[in-house]
Amino acid sequence: MMYNDVIITGLGVxxxxxxxxxxxxxxxxxxxxxxxxxxxxxxNHEVVVGEVRMSNEQIVDILSLTKGKIYSRTxxxxxxxxxxxxxxxxxxxxxxxxxxxxxxxxxxxxxxxxMDVSENFYKEYRIDKSKGKLRDLLGHDCGASTEKxxxxxxADDFVSTVSTACSSANxxxxxxxxxxxxxxxxxxxxxxxxxxxxxxxxxxxSLGILDKNRCRPFDDSRAGLNxxxxxxxxxxxxxxxxxxxxxxxxxxxxNANDAFHQTASSxxxxxxxxxxxxxxxxxxxxxxxxxxxxxxxxxxxxNDSSEGAALIRIFGDKLPPFSSTKGYxxxxxxxxxxxxxxxxxxxxxxxxxxxxxxxxxxxxxxxxVPVKDLISDRSLNFVLENxxxxxxxxxxxxxxxxxx
Amino acid sequence: MADIMEKKIYINTRASVxxxxxxxxxxxxxxxxxxxxxxxIIKMGVTSAFxxxxxxxxxxxxxxxxxxGWGCLADTEKFLNSIYENDERLLNPSSFIQSTPNTIGAQxxxxxxxxxxxxxxVHGGISFESALIDSISMLQExxxxxxxxxxxxxxxxxKEHILDRMGVWRKAKPGEGAQFFxxxxxxxxxxxxxIESVTTFTENSELSDTVDISSxxxxxxxxxxxxxxxxxxxxxxxxxxxxMGKNIIDYKQICGEYPTASAFGLWHACGILEEEPHxxxxxxxxxxxxxxxxxxxxxxxxx
Numbered sequence: 001m002m003y004n005d006v007i008i009t010g011l012g013v014x015x016x017x018x019x020x021x022x023x024x025x026x027x028x029x030x031x032x033x034x035x036x037x038x039x040x041x042x043x044n045h046e047v048v049v050g051e052v053r054m055s056n057e058q059i060v061d062i063l064s065l066t067k068g069k070i071y072s073r074t075x076x077x078x079x080x081x082x083x084x085x086x087x088x089x090x091x092x093x094x095x096x097x098x099x100x101x102x103x104x105x106x107x108x109x110x111x112x113x114x115m116d117v118s119e120n121f122y123k124e125y126r127i128d129k130s131k132g133k134l135r136d137l138l139g140h141d142c143g144a145s146t147e148k149x150x151x152x153x154x155a156d157d158f159v160s161t162v163s164t165a166c167s168s169a170n171x172x173x174x175x176x177x178x179x180x181x182x183x184x185x186x187x188x189x190x191x192x193x194x195x196x197x198x199x200x201x202x203x204x205x206s207l208g209i210l211d212k213n214r215c216r217p218f219d220d221s222r223a224g225l226n227x228x229x230x231x232x233x234x235x236x237x238x239x240x241x242x243x244x245x246x247x248x249x250x251x252x253x254x255n256a257n258d259a260f261h262q263t264a265s266s267x268x269x270x271x272x273x274x275x276x277x278x279x280x281x282x283x284x285x286x287x288x289x290x291x292x293x294x295x296x297x298x299x300x301x302x303n304d305s306s307e308g309a310a311l312i313r314i315f316g317d318k319l320p321p322f323s324s325t326k327g328y329x330x331x332x333x334x335x336x337x338x339x340x341x342x343x344x345x346x347x348x349x350x351x352x353x354x355x356x357x358x359x360x361x362x363x364x365x366x367x368x369v370p371v372k373d374l375i376s377d378r379s380l381n382f383v384l385e386n387x388x389x390x391x392x393x394x395x396x397x398x399x400x401x402x403x404x
Numbered sequence: 405m406a407d408i409m410e411k412k413i414y415i416n417t418r419a420s421v422x423x424x425x426x427x428x429x430x431x432x433x434x435x436x437x438x439x440x441x442x443x444x445i446i447k448m449g450v451t452s453a454f455x456x457x458x459x460x461x462x463x464x465x466x467x468x469x470x471x472x473g474w475g476c477l478a479d480t481e482k483f484l485n486s487i488y489e490n491d492e493r494l495l496n497p498s499s500f501i502q503s504t505p506n507t508i509g510a511q512x513x514x515x516x517x518x519x520x521x522x523x524x525x526v527h528g529g530i531s532f533e534s535a536l537i538d539s540i541s542m543l544q545e546x547x548x549x550x551x552x553x554x555x556x557x558x559x560x561x562x563k564e565h566i567l568d569r570m571g572v573w574r575k576a577k578p579g580e581g582a583q584f585f586x587x588x589x590x591x592x593x594x595x596x597x598x599i600e601s602v603t604t605f606t607e608n609s610e611l612s613d614t615v616d617i618s619s620x621x622x623x624x625x626x627x628x629x630x631x632x633x634x635x636x637x638x639x640x641x642x643x644x645x646x647x648m649g650k651n652i653i654d655y656k657q658i659c660g661e662y663p664t665a666s667a668f669g670l671w672h673a674c675g676i677l678e679e680e681p682h683x684x685x686x687x688x689x690x691x692x693x694x695x696x697x698x699x700x701x702x703x704x705x706x707x
Contacts, residue, residue: 044492111504113526122484125562134570141473142505143527156606159696160534163475163505163526171523178541202487203500257468257513257522263501274519390501391510393522 003181006250007402009243010089010235012081012191013342015329016050016228019062020084025346031374033328033357035214035226040196045205046212049196050228050330052077063152070135072114073229075145078193081231081338082106082149086189089235090244092153102186102241105158107176108146108233109168109192111334114139116197145193155189162334165389166296167255168192169232169337170397174253176236186241191233191338200227200333207263215299215331217324218308218370220361225298228330232338234345239404247345251285251382251400254278258392264302269310271394272296272386276314279384279396287315290398291380292353294344295370296388297324298331307386308366323371327357337387341397344383348401351378413543413599414705416462416550416586419455420671421448422659423559423580441498442511443478445558445582449508450515452582453554457516460586461594466549467521468509469539470556471531473663473692475505477560508556529692531555532664536602536700543589550590555667556582559660572661572693576639579660583667591705597674600626600685600701615642615697617652621687624699630684633676635669638691655688666690670700677704 013020016034017027027034038049059076060067063083071079086092091104118140125132138144143161150156158179162171169192176188194200204210204227211224236250237243256278258271265271280287296307304324311319325343332339347353356370381401388394421427432451433439439447449470457465483499501507506524513522521542525534532555539553559580567573587599603624615638621628635655636642644652659668669688677683681704688700 119484122481123488125566126485126488129565130569134566137566141526141528142475143473143531146527158604159527160525160530160537161527162523164509164522164524165504165506175523175538175541178545182541182544184541198487198492199484199500202492202495203483203497203503205492206495206497206500255521255523257510257519259513259517259519262507262510262514270519389506390504391506391522392513393506393510 004183005239006177006180006236007239008234008247008345009237009245010085011247011342011345012084012088013232013339014052014077014080015230015332015339016052017328019054019080028328028343028354029374031355031357035330041198043198043201045201047201047210048214048226050226051196052229070117070139072117072139072145073195074110074112074114074193075139075148077195077229077231078108078145078149079152082153082189082233085233085235086153091187099154103157104155104187105185106146106150106153106155107160107172107188107190108149109162109172109334110142110145110194111163111165111168112194112197112200113142114144115199116195119198153189158185164393165391166333166336167387167389167393167395168334170387170395171255173234173337173341173397174255174395177250177253180236180238187235187237189233189235191231192335193231194229194333194335196227196229209300211299214358215327216358217297217299217326217356218304218363218368219359220363222299222301222304224300226330228332230329230332230339231335232342234341246402246404248348248399249402252279252283252398253396254282255395258394260392263390265306265388267306267309269306271392272307272310272388273313275394275396276310276384279398283398285382285398288318290320290382290384292347292383293320293322294340294383294385295322295324296386297326299326305363305366308363308368311368319368321353321371321375323354323356325354340385344385344399348380348383348399351380352376353378411544411589413540414588414591414595415597415599415674416588416592416594417456417459418585418671418674419452419583420668421452421582427451443476443502445476445478445556446502446508446511448582449554449556450511453512453552453584456584456586457552462550462592465552465586467542467551468512468518469523469535469551469553470509471525471535471664472505472556473528473531474557474563475526476503476507477558477563479503481560481562529663529695530604530698532667533602533604533698539587540602548590550586550588552584552586554582554584555664557662557664559662576656576661579662579665581659581668583671595705596678598703598705600703603699605697615640617642617644617689618648620689620699626687626701631682632685632687633683635673635686635688637665637669638689640691663692666698666700673702681706
C-alpha cells in the first residue's frame, strides 16, 4: 500500500497567553506566563488558572455568530482556534468547486464538552424537574462542539470527537494523520478544545492535585497542576496538495496504555515509555535525532516523576533539551495536545526551545533538568510531543521540519 | 472507505449486555470491592468486553477502541450534584474519576494489564462508527492483528426524563446497552461475518424529513444481488423501493433508542447471519435523533 505524506499547513491557538499564533508566540518568547486567579465563575476554592481573557460575548462578536444563541465556551474557544488554523492554511478561501474536489474532515477532542452550559441547566433542574432550559443541554455532548466547528468551517466530510482525558487532542491528530495516510481524507483540521468549568475545578480539587500557587513542572517543590482553558488545532494535509506554507510534517506517533491505575501513573512511566518508544519506531528515528521534547509535565508530583523516569529510559544520559509549557498556559486538558502541538511546530519553524517556567531545583527522585531560559536560533529537526491522561492513556507525536 | 479496504475485516467474536437483560456481574468481576466501585455502565461495558474476549481463542488483542455517545452519565450527574449539595466542599473524587468517557476502555486495559493502543470516541450517534473506522484503518495499516471494539450507553433516570421533556419518547422507546466485538484481518474458524464498509454521512439538518434508503445504499456503492436484510434504526420516516420493504427490520424496536444502538445492530446482524446462512448481506442504517446517518455493511463469509 502506498501511503501519503502528511504535512502541517495551518496553526490556530487560543490560551491564557492570548488569541492567535502571534500573541502566543510573543508570550512564549518573552517567558510571560498567563496564570492568574480565576474570574470566570465563583468558586469556594482558592485557585489560580490559565484563563482565556475574553468573554463569551466578545468571542461571539469576533466570529460574527448569531447573537442570542447558546454556545458553550468549549465550542467558542474551539471555533476561534480552528478558524485561525483553517484561514492560515488558506482553506477558507476555497471556492465551491475547489472545496468539493477535496475530502476535508474535522477531528476534535474535548473532555468538558458543554458542561459550562449544562451546569446552568442542572442547577435549576435538580431542585425542580420541570425547570431548566432544555436548549442549555443541546451543546452538552462532546460531539456537539465538533459539529458546530465543522459546520462553521465547512470541513465536515468526516467528523469525530476523541475523549481520552488529557491525551485526547494527540489522539485526534494521530487519527487525522492516519486517515490522510490511508487516503480516506485529503485535509484534516485536528486538535482539541476545553473550557474551564466548575465541574473540572472541583474534580481536580477533590483529587488534591491543584497547586494554589503557579505550577512548577519538574521542580522538586512542585505541588500540583493549574487548570487552564483553550484550544489548539493544526491543519494536516497530504503533501502533494498545493500549499503556500508548511510548518512541518508528521513523522511518527504512538498510543499506549500505562495499565497501572485509573488516575495515577506508574513510577517507571511504562505508558509514557511505550508511547515515546512506539512513536520513535514508527518514525524510523533514533532517540539522538530528537532536538527537543515538549513534555506533558503537569506539575503534579506523580506525573513529572513518572514522565522523567520514562525520558531517562528512552534517552539515557543523552536527554535532549526538554520543557513543559504548562507553566505558561496551565493544563488545558483535552486541548493540551493541540496547544502543545502548535507550540512544538512553532519551535520547529522558528528555532525556539521554550523555557520551563518556575523551575528551580532538580527533582530528588528523578535526575532530569528542563530548559530554564529561552533558547533561540537553534536549528531543530525533530520535536517529540507528549500528552498523557487519566485511564493510563499516553500518546506521543513526532514532528519533523519540512521544506517543500 | 470501500476503496481502501485491501484487507478483509473479520468479526471473530461478539457480546451483548443489554439494560433489560443484565448478567450476574459477580461471574465476570469477582472482586467485590472493584464491583462496588463501578457504576452500572462500567459493569455493563467491562462485562460485555470480557464475554467477547473469553470467547476469542486467538492471541491477545492489539487495541481497545470504544465509542459512547453519553459517556458515564450516572457518575457525571453524581459528581455535579455533589458540587451543589456540599457547596463544593469535601467532594468524593470517585464519581469525578469515573465520569470520563474513557473509563471503560481504561478499566478493560487495567484488568487485562493491556498496554496496547487504547482510544475512546464520544461523538453522539456516530461514536461506535468512529471506533469502527479507527479499527478498520488500523486493520488496513497492520497485518495479523486483532482489536477489541465496542459501543455502550446507559439510560439514567435523568437522561430519560430530559429526553421525555424534549419529546423523544413520543416516537421512540428508551434503550441502553453495551456490545463488544473482537475483530481482525485474518480469517479463522470463529468467523461468521465480515465488515464490508462503515460510512458516516455528512448531511445533518437537510435530511430531517424523510430518509431515502435506496439512495443511501446507492451512494455507498453496495450492490444487492443476493438475499439481504436491512436493519433500520432511523427514527425518521423513510422511503424505500417497493421490493425492499419486506427485507427491512426496525431493529430499534428491539434495543430501543440510544446513541450507540448501531453496536446492537451489528451484534444482531451477526446473529441473523448465523441463524439464516442463506442471507448474504446485512445493511445497518442508523440515525440517533437528528444526528448524522451511518451505514454499516456486513457480509456472510460463507457466501
